[in-house]
Amino acid sequence: MNKLNNILKIIFIVTIIISCKTTVKTSHDEEERKPNIVFIVVDDLGYSDVGYMNQKEDIQTPNIDKLAKDGMVFTDAYAAAPVCSPTRASIITGKSPAALKLTCHIPGMGMEKYLKKLNTDKKLKEGFFIDHLLIDKISIADVLKQQGYTTGYIGKWHLGGGGSINTDDGIVNADYLPSNYGFDINIGGNAYGQPASYFSPYKNGNLKDGPDGEYLTDRLGDEAIQFIDKNKSKPFFLNLATYTVHTPLAAPVETLNKYNGNKYFAMIEKLDQNVGKVMQKLKESNLLENTIVIFYSDNGGLWGNLPLIGKKGTLNEGGIRVPMVVNWKGKIEKSSSCNTPITSVDFFPTLLQLVGVSTKDYTELEGQSLLPLLYGKSAFPKRSLYWHFPHHRNEGLSMGAAIRNGKWKYIYQFETQKEFLYNLEDDISEENNLVSKFPQQTKELSQELKQWQQKVKAEMPAINN
Known part of the structure; x- marks a missing residue:
């Protein structure tokens, strides 16, 4: 009997050990299944400034084109603002620039000098906005860190205070660097809206100088590769800006010589090369099937955005519609396309759902998860997209607000009090103002836009005395 009991006891202990090992393995496997995230945010890349758009024949972007061929192109992707800082803040927080009180680019010359310059001889003063992203806002990096991710920020931040051109290193206030918004690593991110130099020495307090003449885009690409290599055995979030x-x-x-001195096209080729380097590193590390890659621009381009009109700084399509590709081997259908309008506030809830976190715990988010679209499902809520940009620009429709609902886009210009209504399905170039032809549609969109502005407590421009 004792012998039998001993045998049963041994069997019981072995069963427990096997069970524990299985439990540990399952837990480890679950952690491994969390997808890596590579978010590439390009600065000022126009809607048609990529090869797959077939609008500018001299642009060469074979790596970005492959990213698109192997993934999903969003034809109606928007930035939350027609300039950089607000869009970047909306990505980090999932909130609209109007709600964040950060509706304009943070001026390198400093706020006082900027406002004096922009308000001169204008009927309206620029709407109030702050010069940094508030520390108390929950960032997507904070949430991902809680889920076991290593978080890295490489490149342009431009959320760290005004007056960067008056510094020697781009650091206006160290409290406003990416490391205080949930990022474990910050390489190159500070208050700069543009680099002091594209060649080393960089005069960047968060980026060590390389050999004289080293090119900044190449350097940031190399830093991204090193980050991937160092963290490939665990979940990571890489924001390459x-x-x-x-x-x-x-x-x-x-x-430059390849493009007869065209600096812009040459810069795009260098961008493309480094996108290719990142994708090659993911491939060599056997990470492609467990990494979602998002390629996106922070606002419209400066050098023509065919077939759109307008450019960076305007509420025309050329100022806010941007190139966007999402790639995830084996998860997103190759050569697919999505024409559902989306915007930068959608990225936060998308990444939450991606890693299994409920958006119900984050009630201030203003966007929608894009996973149903990425997975080819039709269940996506009908909604409007909004823009609030109470700031002056010299060209195109600015100092105004806009709304898109389905095929309709409505713009209201504060300074002139003019209204614009476009049917984007028939008129992507916004050539035909339909306000007089569709007065009821104009009225409804105008009212909805005003209701949203009141909801987010948007700062309005005031009379300039």
């Missing part, structure tokens, strides 16, 4: 293709336009001589 290139300074390119923002001015001042500059590129290596050997690349």
Whole structure:
């Protein structure tokens, strides 16, 4: 009997050990299944400034084109603002620029000098906005860190205070660096809206100088590769925010020669090369099937955005519609396309759902998860997209607000009090103002836009005395 009991006891202990090992393995496997996230945010890349758009034949982007061929292209992707800082803040927080009180780019010359310059001889003063992202806002990096992710920020931040051109290193206030918003690593991110130099020495307090003449886009690409290599055995979130293709336009001589001195096209090729380097690193590390890659621009381009009109700084399509590709091997259908309008506030809830976190715990989010679209499902809520930009620009529709609902887009210009209504399905170039033809549609969109502005407590422009 004792012998039998001993045998049963041994069997019981072995069963427990096997069970524990299985439990540990399952837990480890679950952690491994959490997808890595590579979010590439390009600065000022226009809607048609990529090869797959077939609008500018001299643009060469084979790596970005492959990213699109192997993934999903969003034809109606928007930035939350027609300038950089607000869009970047909306990505980090999942909140609209109007709600964040950060509706304009943070001025390198400093707030006081900027407002004096922009308000001169204008009927309305620029709407109030702050010069940094508030520390108390929950960031997507904070949430991902709680889920076991290593978080890295490489490149342009531009959320860290005004007056960066008056510094020697781009640091206006160390409290407003990416490391205080949930990022474990910050390489190159500070208050700069554009680099002091595209060639080393960089005069960047968060980026060590390389050899003289080293090109910034290449350097940030190399830093991204090192980050992937160092963290490939665990979940990571890499936010690669290139300074390119923002001015001042500059590129290596050997690349310039290929484009007869066209600096912009040369910069795009260098961007493409480094996108290719990142994708090659993911492939070599056997991470492609467990990494979602998002390629996106922070606002419209400066150098023509065919077939759109307008450019960076305007509420026309050319100022806010941007190139966007999402790639995830084996999860997203190859060569697929999505024409559902989306915007940058959608990324936060998308990444939450991606890693299994409920959006119900984050009630201030203003966007929608894009996973149903990425997975090819039709269940996606009908909604309107909104823009509030109470700021002056010299060209195109600015100092105004806009709403898109389905095929309709309505713009109201504060300074002139003019209204614009476009049917984007028939008129992507916004050539035909339909306000007089569709007065009821105009009225409904105008009222909805005003209701949203009141909801988010949007700052309005005031009379300029």
